[in-house]
Amino acid sequence: VAHEAFDDGRELRARAGSKNARTVVSVRDLAMRYGKAEPVIEGVSLEVREGEVVSLVGPSGSGKSTILRAISGLHAPLSGNVELGIPATEMGFLFQDDALLPWRTARDNVALGLRLRGKAVGAAREEAADWMARLGLKGLELRYPRQLSGGQRKRVALAQVLALKPRLLLMDEPFASLDAIVRHRVTQDLLDWVEREGIAVLLVTHDLEEAQALSDVVNLLSRGPRARISHRYPVEIPRPRDLIGVRGHPTFAPLLQRIW
Ligand code: ADP
Numbered sequence: 001v002a003h004e005a006f007d008d009g010r011e012l013r014a015r016a017g018s019k020n021a022r023t024v025v026s027v028r029d030l031a032m033r034y035g036k037a038e039p040v041i042e043g044v045s046l047e048v049r050e051g052e053v054v055s056l057v058g059p060s061g062s063g064k065s066t067i068l069r070a071i072s073g074l075h076a077p078l079s080g081n082v083e084l085g086i087p088a089t090e091m092g093f094l095f096q097d098d099a100l101l102p103w104r105t106a107r108d109n110v111a112l113g114l115r116l117r118g119k120a121v122g123a124a125r126e127e128a129a130d131w132m133a134r135l136g137l138k139g140l141e142l143r144y145p146r147q148l149s150g151g152q153r154k155r156v157a158l159a160q161v162l163a164l165k166p167r168l169l170l171m172d173e174p175f176a177s178l179d180a181i182v183r184h185r186v187t188q189d190l191l192d193w194v195e196r197e198g199i200a201v202l203l204v205t206h207d208l209e210e211a212q213a214l215s216d217v218v219n220l221l222s223r224g225p226r227a228r229i230s231h232r233y234p235v236e237i238p239r240p241r242d243l244i245g246v247r248g249h250p251t252f253a254p255l256l257q258r259i260w
């Protein structure tokens with residue numbers, strides 16, 4: 001992601017898609033439902049390119065997690081399709097509810113994916129401990145998931161996903177349970193890493209300010225059933241790093257009241 005400098009030293013993360021960035025995932029005209037119920041979402045299209053953070057913002061129950069389930073292949077579409085520009089194995093998914101193995105320590109949960117990719121135990125554990133330290137989990141390596149707080153478990157789950165260096169990262173409300181300081185550190189790390197590695201991130205959140213602070217493109221999902229993307233806009237407001245967590249663009253509050 002390129003940077004554009006402002007006179008006063010602020011920088012604007014170049015928005016969406018330097019022209020030749022590769023499309024990592026493309027969702028077209030997607031409709032999803034559970035059983036025979038009314039479709040949860042309908043006519044949803046979006047794409048994420050390399051080096052881009054795209055967010056999906058919507059009220060609770062609008063179908064955000066459902067869209068991620070379609071992308072990850074967990075749930076088949078009623079109609080429409082999902083096209084991946086990368087092998088499915090390079091996709092990382094941070095679920096809304098963490099999926100840690102209760103009988104493994106935090107460190108071994110993080111190391112698990114690395115082991116599955118052929119890393120030796122010692123090296124995998126060392127790398128896992130490094131990721132844990134970066135996410136503020138130093139000293140908790142040998143705890144079991146039940147011995148951790150919700151926020152700590154979320155960070156372990158995040159470390160687990162990041163350790164695999166996915167090229168497409170699907171994140172479902174990843175920062176909701178983090179305290180402000182850890183959240184700041186984790187989001188900084190994430191942005192640095194997106195820029196450095198050119199990974200693509202699809203961020204699901206109900207927090208519009210967070211979405212605007214972190215993403216290149218914001219998609220607003222209307223209320224379900226049959227939720228659609230009602231607005232899509234590039235984030236063009238300057239986002240110096242220290243703006244993260246500060247009130248978002250004021251003009252969107254009335255807009256949200258209208259559509260939600
Ligand atoms: P969000 O993530 O935006 O809060 P979800 O995608 O979880 O919304 O849910 C969208 C709608 O689909 C909700 O009305 C929810 O009740 C329904 N839903 C989600 N999962 C299931 C399921 N497994 N079975 C039936 N209905 C579901």
Ligand code: MG
Binds near residue numbers: 064065096
């Ligand atoms: Mg959800």
